[in-house]
Amino acid sequence: METRKTVSIKDVARTANVSLATVSRVINNSENVKPEMRELVQNTIRELGYSPNHAARSLVKRKTNCIGVVVNNLHDPFFYDLIKGFEHGAQQTKYNVIFCSVLGGDADSKENYVKYLTNGVVDGVVLYGSYLNDRKVLDYLKESNHVDYVMIENDVRECSCNKLLIDNYGGSKKAVEHLMQRGHKKIAHICGNPNKKVTQERMNGYLDCIRDAGLEIKEGYIQYTSTDYCSGYDKMKMLISLDNRPSAVFCSDDAIASFAVRAVMDSGLRVPEDVSIIGFDNQRILPDGYRGPLITSVEQPLYQIGQDSIHILAEQLEYPEEAKLIRHVYETKLIEKETVGYCGGI
């Protein structure tokens, strides 16, 4: 490759025969510059193809005008609405938004990205996810008071920061109540990654709802998936093979639910006639192998949350004096589709 040589503000100043300060002023649209000066400088900037160095500028201004977003597994179609929210939020502010993705639930990698971002590359970060082993990251963030951040889905008490939360507990109650209203009494649960707080919350909603109704959770009615969504398939097969087969299954998320539906269909049973299934997320994008009915689900306003998170950060960065920590719990909404039917059985 050719030799690297960047043109700096010095080159512009020398060529235009003005001081560094003057060049800086025209770059920053400062008022106090004589028109002819301004034009002269602008011309040489153009000639030389100069662009200001972002790192240098943010070093002295202590401001990067950027916001960083850190998530696990950016490729996951789950993020469709959330990313859209971030994108539109970004478009509506002057902040550049950059995304970092951490594979799996790798806490070290997450910490690495957060440290990187928070030390001179962004002014604020939004952190999505509720992996329980992200604790180290949060401890770090707690200490570093020079950066604003908002946490989505994570409600660590000791952390005083902006929190956007989702009423997973209530949402999962809505799901189970919906099943009960349709006459279901034998309701099982396939839950997600046990290392996430959401999983616990949704589980708790299920448990409490069942107990409050005086129903029984039969042997084998609670199935844990491993980290892979696909294992929802096997877990559903387990449930089907039970002597006391459930008439309805609440799945911790729609990815799991979609595999559960497949398992039912592959077993020669029908959804919802033989088994009702309800999910969580109202994820409207699924693997193309899915041929089942549309999944009844609990929706969380991810687009809104993504957009809000950027707006909140932008606002607080702009007006730090007026900034108040925000803690908001978003409500969920049951979306009836095609996978829940009335219980014909006992």
Added chain:
Amino acid sequence: METRKTVSIKDVARTANVSLATVSRVINNSENVKPEMRELVQNTIRELGYSPNHAARSLVKRKTNCIGVVVNNLHDPFFYDLIKGFEHGAQQTKYNVIFCSVLGGDADSKENYVKYLTNGVVDGVVLYGSYLNDRKVLDYLKESNHVDYVMIENDVRECSCNKLLIDNYGGSKKAVEHLMQRGHKKIAHICGNPNKKVTQERMNGYLDCIRDAGLEIKEGYIQYTSTDYCSGYDKMKMLISLDNRPSAVFCSDDAIASFAVRAVMDSGLRVPEDVSIIGFDNQRILPDGYRGPLITSVEQPLYQIGQDSIHILAEQLEYPEEAKLIRHVYETKLIEKETVGYCGGI
């Protein structure tokens, strides 16, 4: 919010009663530091909760150890495999990878992000996309020789940079030939966004293939979708309503194809018995409303391309002397699924 105060290398040096240079040396794992010094410094770093400022460091080292990825509409499920490739590629190098998303085909926004990235925030950038109006961005990139980059899907001749290309022309020939092998003679085409090079290439493959076979492209057989995938639905309806209805349709991508299949089914016709449909991308994630058969498609190795792009950049940044510009055209592969049948008609 509290007052912001970052702890800098100076604070560490003062507290530990050593020079800046020494602190710098232990941060950078330089060998020439006495063990007791090193420990002393490491302790005070821990006590003070110090992390080096990335902007300052990269300013002096002229190296950021980061790679930036710029795409349009990161939320699009199309990117599933590509993002996975980027993520795994990143994991395999020491480079941090950050993603920037440009909404729609907004060239200004893309230029903004590219300028931002290339001026002190990353060492290299990978640019995905073939929007024709990205020209300005490419012109800019051409001038700035202080950054390595790889372009995916864009083959601007004047641009001497790494190029990872896909044989869209050949792939689309494969698609149309497959249809002809199944006896189809009345083959229509629904093409994508006309502002992308891929659209042109796939169109050309279609045209040449049809002509080489001595077939005729009937009135109305070529339909342009607007920027929205959904318009594939309406365009397919158009094709169905034609007096001389085509027996097969080649769609520029699977997103369009999925809407085309829906249109056929909603018209009371069957896929592939009445109309065969073939797509491009082998996108395995679709909107949940899709109930049709699995879409026969032309696959491009997006995961591989994503991973390769990061590797190539990392390699060139590491060993600039040995760096040679890479230009690679990836082959496509026909994936037979369920939407192409034998032509029963004339």
Added chain:
DNA sequence: CTGAAAGCGCTTACAG
């Protein structure tokens, strides 16, 4: 092995 000093590319009081 350690430190003083120069410098990376900018911005911003301060003086004129």
Added chain:
DNA sequence: CTGAAAGCGCTTACAG
């Protein structure tokens, strides 16, 4: 309106 100078937080020859 313009410029000289200090400084943002680091690293790295250079001297010792």
